[in-house]
Amino acid sequence: MASLRDIASLNPLLVLDCCYAVSRGGRRRFGNMAGVFQVMAFSVGVLEKGESDAVFMGKLAKIATAEIISSKELNADWQRQASMLLVSIGTHFPDLMMEEIFLHLSGPATAAPAMVQILADFASSDALQFTPRLKGVLSRVSPILGNVRDLHRPIFANAFKCWSQAAWLYITDLTSDSPLDSDVMSNLNSVFELLLRVWAISRDHKVSP
Structure with missing residues (x-):
């Protein structure tokens, strides 16, 4: 795989x-999908602006999400590399990548934690976009918070931390324009109330303050 990166x-x-x-063919036909996704993420990352088109990037995004949701695992190496591919695609086509994620947020509940983690990674990687x-x-994540299993709450809590940090960086270091209108602030207040009043007293110490 190193030679492919070269x-x-x-x-x-x-x-x-x-x-x-x-x-x-997916993992069933090719065993080292982690390596393939890693090379793809690197390749997308070195593309010049305008060098690729949205149609092809959309195909890559669908392959990555299809593999991620095909398993109940959440932290396998091939899943992490597939997530990084989606983050790389997001740097070129953020709306395309996020729409692909949103499709699966509204799908089976087992897919939501992985999709939320990708959005957290994207926020940490590219606060400006x-x-x-x-x-x-x-607007898409808040409605499903009430159904999040205890096992997955740390993933969602960490995502809100990453999203808040991205917003703070955006406002303080990147631009003086604030995207935090009254709807966003109301949504965030509701989320943090849930985190503090319900999740913080959870038996899972990972979501405790």
Whole structure:
């Protein structure tokens, strides 16, 4: 895989085409999907602005999400690398990537924690592009918080921490314009009330203050 990364530095689209062909079979046909996703994430990351198109990036995003939701695991190596591919795609096409995530947030409950973790990673990676889209994220995540299992609460709590940090960075260091309108603030207040009054007294110490 190291040699593919070297080639990707020179011709990322060529490597992405090859990885795309291999990855369409998923883990059942190709055992080292973690390596494939890692190379793809690197290749997308070195693309110049305008070098790729949304259609192809959309295909890569769908392969990544399909693999992630195909398992109940949450922290397997191949899942982490697939998540990084989605984050890399988000740096070029944030709306495309987030719409793909939103599709699965409204799907089976088992997919939601992984999707929320990706949004947290994206916020930490690119506060400038994430923060103006925070309102859309909250409008989709807040309604499902009441059904989050105890096991998954730390993932959601950490995501809200990452999103809040991204918003703070956006306002204080990146731009003077605030995307936090009254709807966003109301949503955040409701979320933090839930975190403090319900989740903070959870038996899981990972969500306690």
